[in-house]
Amino acid sequence: MRRLILFIPLAIFLGIGVFLFRGLQLDPTELPSALLNKPFPQFELTSLYEEDKLLTEKALIGEPALVNVWATWCPSCKQEHAQLNRIKAEGYKVIGINYKDDRLKAKIWLEKYLDPYAVNVFDPKGSLGLDLGVYGAPETYVIDQQGVIRYKHVGVVDEKVWAQLKQILDNLQQGKQVALQ
């Protein structure tokens, strides 16, 4: 019994060691989204291509989709753009929110790098971005067919991230079919 007491400091040390070691692998820039499982915020903004066409959150609802917050001033957005094009080619719906950007620059960008977005919302003042809790483009949300936010990814969507997002989208799609039957 006496002997065992001598091991207490070692046990405490190991406990703290494991705790701190885990802390090393965590990414402190990843914040939990406050909007998870909440409906997509309401908005009334123009479409990127048609200046006089007003879009609301209803334009995004219908099927599970990715909502990608992007801008031409954001280098990581360029990095993920090819992946977004591939996602579109795979037949998934990608919605764009052009965040605090210049309309003309955005249009040129999409012409140059191809346009993966089914709908593109023009948010020059970042008001929708604020309601979404965007703190750094690119950010990508997964919404279900009712427009409820199911997942949020901050940072570049690469192949690894897409595998994860695809899983979520596929699950949502299946859920929809079950609901229809």
Next chain:
Amino acid sequence: MRKLIALCLLFVPVLSWAAIDTYEFKDEATRERFKQLTFELRCPKCQNQNLQDSNSPIAADLRNEVYKMLTDGSDNDEIVDFMVARYGDFVLYKPPVNKMTYVLWYGPFVLVAVGIVVMLVISRKRKKVSKEGVDLEKQLSEDESQRLKNILDGDRND
């Protein structure tokens, strides 16, 4: 002249520690509330700065939002709730008490309590040992006491 310029340059970093915006407030109390709110709200992008401190665009946006809400007559709780609804508890420099943060709020008190208990146990054990020591001496018979005294005195005489 050179010295003067050098002297002026000396003050530049002091001036630029905080982001500078020009906001006009209707009264001093609102200005104070703005100061307090931007001090207590954290910039979501730059993790260890508050809104007041940060030059990042998102912090400027949020300061702007705080200002707008203040001029629209929202109270402090409404503004804080607005931010939490969008950015989560992360934006609060003073985290709320909930089941996620119980350890954070009450952990230190638990540790102090554990420390006190350990201290009490140890001191009680010590007391017991020293008491037993005294008791042992009392258990000696007259004869033994005399012998002990002789031994001790003998040591001293050596």
